[in-house]
Amino acid sequence: MAAVPALLLGVPICALMWRLPWSNLGEALSSDAATSALVLSLVTSLIATALCVVFGLPLAWALASGKGTTTRIVRALCLLPIVLPPVVGGVALLLAFGRQGIVGQRLAAVGLQLPFTTAGVVLAQTFVALPFFVLSVEAALRQLDVEYADVAIVHGASPFRAFVSVTLPSVGPAVLAGAVLAWARALGEFGATVTFAGSLEGRTQTLPLAVYDLLERDPADAVVLSAVLVVVAVAVLVGLRDRWFGVFGSDVQR
């Protein structure tokens, strides 16, 4: 039973690698469009991940500690981007942060523009990636025994200190797992980005967008660029996995 899903996931990736045109690998990778897309993708997805952690932690904590209907409604809204087709997410972002959007109108009044900018790419990536982070961290926080933090507070720690010194270290692995998930989602982001931020080489054309553009022109180069995405993702996931078990694992056991 395990073989079927493993094949379903593995075969397309292997097919991609199999079709890799080794002869023009260097040429395809050294093109300006490819390198600028790769750099742009790495920079924007890492910033988006950082934003997910900074804004996602308090949100996950609020959702985990809240009960009532309001919490449930807020949680449903926060998770919506997972089920929303990314293109629809992009339209929603335009209606909010676009030039004519509810928030965007006010931003435009002070000269701030998000669509068609690199900042817009980061916003689109954060929008689609944040739920993955929140989901992962909230689940961990819920399973946590709140008594540990309470004990710290009883012994004179402030609630903030208790959160940072007691709660956070014990959900560390979940925070890292959530961050990795969010980063992976941001790196592969296509629909919301192209809808909200557009596609321009060096400014908004991330790797997935460059792949889509190349597919129309030169499918072989598109395969090379896709393979880069796979290799980068695998490298980071493998690298983080060691770190995850090494650092956080020993902390938790202690």
Add this chain to the structure above:
Amino acid sequence: MEQIRQGAPASVVITADSSTMQRISDEGLVDSVVSIATNELVIVAADTAAGRGIESVADLGSSGVIVVLCASSAPCGAATDAMLGGIGPDVDPASREPNVRATLTKVRLGEADAAIVYLTDALASPELRPVAIAQDDNVEVTSRAAAVVGRSDAMRVLEALTEPAAMSVLAQAGFGSP
């Protein structure tokens, strides 16, 4: 094109321009190519401060105008490049959208002030103001249809596409006759 190459279950393929069809037919994927309609480029301007001021292709180069164009890899983008290359104004697009519909959407949503699209797309969006491109500068693109090799049911469709009934539907949408 990649879908036809990978054996998508299609009988007939229609391309927006002739060079795309040429590439497919060079690979031996299709035969019986027929021209079914012609199209041309037009500027569409949004009802925005900068959009209202656009009267010509040259205006697209003025600062403060947000212009979106089709990507060079899409037929509408190739036509746009050919047209702009012929005239030579410095248009600095905010984005090169993957296809003509996406290009149009950016203007319809008011995010861009103007775009260059096909005449037929402009006619399908009456809320946008079309700005004609001078006949001498414009480029004509020819939509072609062809039978995918090995599909016996394709000929009937190709015949129907060139019948008067089909021609009049295409003419109503703003296509020219080839």
